[in-house]
Amino acid sequence: MGASEYEVREGLFYSKEHEWLKVEKGQVRVGITDYAQDKLGDVVYVELPVVGRKVKQIGEPKNRDMELGAVESVKAVSTVYSPISGTVKEVNSTLQERPEIINTSPYDEGWICVVVPEDLDKEIKTLMDAKAYSEYLKNLG
Amino acid sequence: MFRENEQIPLSVKFRHSRELLACYPHPNFPTISLTGGNCALNCKHCGRRYLQNMISCPTPAALREKCFELSSSGATGVLLSGGFNAEGYVPFEPFLDTIEEIKRETGLFISAHTGLVPEWLARELGRVGVDLADFDLIGDDDTIKLVLGVERTVGDYRRSMLLLSRYLPRVVPHICVGLHSGEIRGEFRALELASEIDPPLVVLLVLAPTASTDFEGVNPPSPAIFKEVAATARLMFPQADLALGCMRPRVRERLEIELAALQAGVDRIAMPSKQTIRAAWSMGLIVKELQACCAVPEGVVRPGKSFDPSC
Numbered sequence: 372m373g374a375s376e377y378e379v380r381e382g383l384f385y386s387k388e389h390e391w392l393k394v395e396k397g398q399v400r401v402g403i404t405d406y407a408q409d410k411l412g413d414v415v416y417v418e419l420p421v422v423g424r425k426v427k428q429i430g431e432p433k434n435r436d437m438e439l440g441a442v443e444s445v446k447a448v449s450t451v452y453s454p455i456s457g458t459v460k461e462v463n464s465t466l467q468e469r470p471e472i473i474n475t476s477p478y479d480e481g482w483i484c485v486v487v488p489e490d491l492d493k494e495i496k497t498l499m500d501a502k503a504y505s506e507y508l509k510n511l512g
Numbered sequence: 513m514f515r516e517n518e519q520i521p522l523s524v525k526f527r528h529s530r531e532l533l534a535c536y537p538h539p540n541f542p543t544i545s546l547t548g549g550n551c552a553l554n555c556k557h558c559g560r561r562y563l564q565n566m567i568s569c570p571t572p573a574a575l576r577e578k579c580f581e582l583s584s585s586g587a588t589g590v591l592l593s594g595g596f597n598a599e600g601y602v603p604f605e606p607f608l609d610t611i612e613e614i615k616r617e618t619g620l621f622i623s624a625h626t627g628l629v630p631e632w633l634a635r636e637l638g639r640v641g642v643d644l645a646d647f648d649l650i651g652d653d654d655t656i657k658l659v660l661g662v663e664r665t666v667g668d669y670r671r672s673m674l675l676l677s678r679y680l681p682r683v684v685p686h687i688c689v690g691l692h693s694g695e696i697r698g699e700f701r702a703l704e705l706a707s708e709i710d711p712p713l714v715v716l717l718v719l720a721p722t723a724s725t726d727f728e729g730v731n732p733p734s735p736a737i738f739k740e741v742a743a744t745a746r747l748m749f750p751q752a753d754l755a756l757g758c759m760r761p762r763v764r765e766r767l768e769i770e771l772a773a774l775q776a777g778v779d780r781i782a783m784p785s786k787q788t789i790r791a792a793w794s795m796g797l798i799v800k801e802l803q804a805c806c807a808v809p810e811g812v813v814r815p816g817k818s819f820d821p822s823c
Contacts, residue, residue, distance in 0.1 A: 412565035415720075416762035418786075445565055445758050447538030448783050468763060471723055 377508060378405040380478050384495055385504035386429055386454040390439075391478065392498060399455055399491070402482040403442060403473065406508055407449070414473045416443040417466040420484055426453040428494050439484060442473060451483060455494050461485040529753075532792045532799045533780040534819065535806035537758070541621075541813070543591040543805075544569050544578065546607055551595025556659050557691065559725035562759075563595055572610040579614045588813045589621030591646065591805055600662050601627035601672075608640050615641035621812050623805060628664060628672045638679030645676040646715075646807050649685040649706060652698025659691055666698065670705050677709040684807040685711055686757060689741050690719035690733030699741050703748055713753040715807050716742055716778070718760035718769055732761045735768035742776035755780035755806040782806040789819050 379385075384392045389407035393400040408414065418440040420426070427436040429452035439451045439459070462484045466473065473481040488494065499507060537543070545566035554560065569575040579590060592611070594602045602625060604611070615622055623644045624637055637645070650656050653665050677683045685706040689699055706714055719732045745754055756773040760766075770781060770788040774795065780802070781788065792799050799819040804812070 413561070413722075416766065443762060443783060444538075445562070446543060446783075448536065470763060 375505070375509070377409065378478070379501050379505045379508070381501045383478070384454065384498035384500060385507075386452065386498055387507065388429055388452050390429075390452060390454045392454045392495075393482075394491070394495070395485075398460060398485050398487050399457070400482050400485050401439065401451075401454060402477055403449075403451060404504075405477050407442075408474050408477045408481070411442060411447055411449055412444040414442055414444055414470045417441075417470045417473065417483070418443075419462040419464070419466065420459045422459055422462060424459045426455075426457060426459065426486065428453060428456045428497070442470075453486065454498055455486055455488045456490065457486040457488040459484050460487050529779055530797060531779070532774070532784075532789075532797045533802040533806070534784050534789060534799055535755070535758075535780055535782045535802045535804060535808075537591075537782070537803075537805045540587045541589045541591065541804040541808065542567055542582065542587065543593050543625075544575065545594040546570065546575065546592060546602060546604065547594035549595075552598045553596045553600070553660055553662065555661070556693075556726035557688075557719060557722065559722070560595065561722050561725055566593060572607050575607055576610050576614060579618060579620060583618035583620055587620065588804060589623060589643075589808060591623040591625060592642075593625035593646075596627050598662075599628065599630070600660065600664055600668075601629045601633065604633060604637060608636050611637075611642065612640035621804075621808060623807065626672070626676065628668055629675060631675050634672070634675040634679045637676075638681075642680055643812075644682040644684060644807065644809070645680050646805075647673050647676060647683055647685050649673060649687050649702045650691065650698055651687075651701030651703075651705060652692060655692040655697050658693065666701065666705070670708070673705065673709060682712055682809060683709055684713050684715055685709075686715040686717055686807070687741075687745075688717040688719055688759070689738050693727065694719055694721075694730045694732055696733060696737055696741070700744060703741075703745055707748055711749070711752055712809055713755060713780075713807060714745055714749055715755045715757040716745060716773070717757045720759055720761045732765070735765055735772040738769055739772035739776050742773055742778060746777040753779040753810075756782065757806055758782035780806045793819070 389404045420439045429437045437452050439453045543566045545563050548568045548570040549563045551560050597603045622642050624642045625646045687702045
């Protein structure tokens, strides 16, 4: 698939590691992008974060405090990093029984968790909007 | 390691080494489909689904370009796979010269998921430099008919395995526990057959009911039954590495299957869970990462970091 064939949804914010973030009232919803799910292939397992866990926004160097969990396909494991600092409020436990919905609905049913952010206004500026993320995908080739 | 007739210490019988290799094929040891999404068979457990997760290189030119690209980006090897033709093997014929060139120019370790090869193809795969055959070994005629839907027999599988072991440096039997719709049928027979080639490594898989296949709704074998097969394999192959491969259930009973494998004495697990890594560590094992397919022999890819027990 070419970069332009992946769905990049307007109104969401994106990390370079291909997580998306949707701002809701006082909280954010997080998942992985259409590009990420396609590159992984059939998702067979999702490791979810524990509710109440504090996470840091993805940065360099990466460390465990930035990890929300992992998504596995048959031959690959991919760490899911947090695009925002905060506390995990809710997880999508449906993914434990039906991990494949990350493939079929990465932006809707396949959300991973809800985080209550610590400093949304500051940290969201470090993420890409839909236009910037589309350009980023094009540059990945 | 041991002289003939020397009694093998019990610890070796039950565990080949004090290490557990956690194997991660992505990104340095990818699987390539030489047939794209096509397969002449429609196996009940796969239904061509597995092909969708492979890199598609359906022409020699595409294979050449992809392997050279992988080599320059740090890959150590590739697993050449794909759909089967009506005879039950991956049609390698058009790719032989290209495989030879890739091997010569890149030095990539080349594994081939072959299927039921005729002798000429086994000989050609050896000639062009294939390093290892990943061979699905089935030990029950009814399972072959039920799952693959082809009129082949256990004898055909045995013949292909012996041919491959004649012409290739290594043959690694892969035995899927519960392949007969979740039932145990030919697994122990397959282990007996595998012992005929004295393999360096045996890979055990577990039927993973996969969405959009005929086996979507079947129950995989229980962890206890898997453990029985794995423990038998451990005893039958005391000096071979034993691996739990990547094709296995990951949603339900994942941890139980991985722990059963550990307790049975496997040396390698493809992408183990964190809980399994912690359990291995508590058993006194050193857990190391191998960035390759679990069937790749030691020495081809050097094990990487040891896992921290607090992971």
